Amino acid sequence: MTTDTTRGTSRAAATPGETVLDARGVTMRFGGLTAVRGVDLTVGSGEIVGLIGPNGAGKTTFFNCLTGLYVPTEGEVRYRGTVLPPTSFKVTAAGIARTFQNIRLFADMTVLENVLVGRHTRTKEGFWSAVLRGPRFHRAEQASRERAMELLEFVGLTPKADHLARNLPYGEQRTLEIARALASEPGLLLLDEPTAGMNPQETRTTEGLVRAIRGTGVAVLVIEHDMRFIFTLCDRVAVLVQGEKLIEGDSATVQGDERVIAAYLGEPFENAPGKEDDR
């Protein structure tokens, strides 16, 4: 991976100090189950924010509310001051990109083609332009390929550009997912368990990559069960327990909070979220 941040620089990078994401009172109910309850969370430009919590705490559901996969039952999500549109495609176009817990690559396409797919929200060429394949289409296609190659260099996958995605080792498939997400030129990148299933060396490489992404001006919100990864990388960490935010703070604050430890061990504690579950 290169850390030459000028080449990797996102074209949607935020201005310093800007609030990129502002989620307020986000609640998501599925029938009788409240998976996320009244969660507030902000992410500022240049920040890496971690979202942790025991299994089933509502982390992925919350992510889905930030990316248009779900429309929250209550609450509001703003990206750079504007309320998010209700579909994933429009959310990506607005500037939020994500990766998923389970790898979702096009296995029989090449590494480069997978990144090119990620650029579809940034290419203006319409249906007829693509069918007629005139000079404008070719110029746009060339520019997209150049940007995709730039991103592959940024994440360290240039030598694999022509390989089929299915032939990449597991860790590189996850890296490719990140490159594809970056191809939409986001201002905020959401990573859902980016190191799941990785060996320690791949995890360290991913840590470096996330730092380099932040270095390009893209804010990052990351769900991860690897606590070492979270506490060494994140500027701020929010803890979800049974759909509610238990605590938010810097790594030392969160690590030292006994309620966090109790929640992970499944031990009851005073005023535990979800205790009166008939609310």
Ligand SMILES: Nc1ncnc2c1ncn2[C@@H]1O[C@H](COP(=O)(O)OP(=O)(O)OP(=O)(O)O)[C@@H](O)[C@H]1O
């Ligand atoms: N589409 C859905 N319909 C009904 N219930 C759902 C749906 N999606 C999630 N849930 C429920 O919401 C709760 C929160 O799930 P979620 O996947 O968001 O947790 P999580 O914190 O991401 O867990 P993990 O760390 O295991 O991935 C769980 O009880 C889950 O079963």
